[in-house]
Amino acid sequence: GERERWSQTHTPGWLVQGIDAAPRYLHLLGRQLARYLPAPKMDVEHSSARYAGLHKVGEGSFGQVFRARDVQLGRQVALKKIRLRDVHVMPIAALRELRALQRLAHPNVMALHAFYTHGANLVLVLPYLPLSLAAMLEQRDAPLEDSRASSLAQMLMSGLAACHASRLLHRDIKPANLMLDDRGVLKIADFGQARLLPLDLDVELTGQVATRWYRAPELLFGSKAYTSAVDIWAAGCVIAQFWCLSPLLPGESDMEQIFQVMTLLGSPTEEVWPGGSLTPDFHKLELPAYEAASWEEVLPYAPRAALVLVSRMVCYDPTSRVSAADALVEPWLLQDDLPG
DSSP states (O other), X not given: OHHHHHHHHHSOHHHHHOGGGHHHHHHHHHHHHHHHSOSTTOSTTOSXXXXXXXXXXXXXTTEEEEEEEETTTTEEEEEEEEEOSOTTSOOHHHHHHHHHHHHOOOTTBOOOOEEEEETTEEEEEEEOOOEEHHHHXXXXXXXXXXXXXXXXXXXXXXXXXXXXXXXXXXXXXXXXXXXXXXXXXXXXXOOTTOEEOOSSTTSOOOSXXXXXXXXXXXXXXXXXXXXXXXXXXXXXXXXXXXXXXXXXXXXXXHHHHHHHHHHHHOOOOTTTSTTXXXXXXXXXXXXXXXXXXXXHXXXXXXXXXXXXXXXXXXXXXXXXXXXXXXXXXXXXXXXXXXXX
């Protein structure tokens, strides 16, 4: 009947035809991926036989992450296994991450060594970087030294500038998605929420992106017409964490997150955020009057030049936020103390 016809239409072919058909369908998926992502990454040299000593180091809704050794090149790698619920349809997050990593080649963006299929999984082969910025900050009991804070901020903004120059929005910048290699070089990782900025500015984007504590006001108020400024807001919150060590705006719900923002920046008036009242959810809330806090009081250990930059990133009006490229010429980021 109707249910049977629906099942035949929506069930993966290898489940309909039997498990023995799975390798053929996965091979077809690999060929489709290779056409869609033409860079010479997917070939017979990259398969499960090439990687030894798998040790699970992480797990999420997408699948699992394993540490492994590339026996051919003698280096440690991270294998990100993404479950394919339907081998005819690429998971959108996996496709976005593949396209983003292949689009960018920058020292402050996580590299993609290769990818291949294994069983009902798509496997991304990435550098193994065991330390995230989140873990590094959690281990500290004092704010970062100015030179180190400036260096990390410069690398973050440099990586973001490369993303934005390619019209790529990351949409989930946070300390847990910023990795550090053994030389202290910061790498932007996890492009599962990344999206190319449409050339048509009238195209609506997904509103439910970014981790709440790093979510820009326009997203909190339901906007689906946003720009790379959402990454700038998130990056500003990350940089502020160099001195407070814990999240700058730790709301426990979307509503509380809005009040966290208001406690910091004051009420979102037309003066500080022209057009803010036009966001979809703005008038659904009764917002009390708040006075803006002083950045010097919020981040008392931060140098003045750093506060100037952070205040230009963490502000209501998206059009007033400094771009990643312009941030790189801010005085605080011009210190020549990058890891070599």
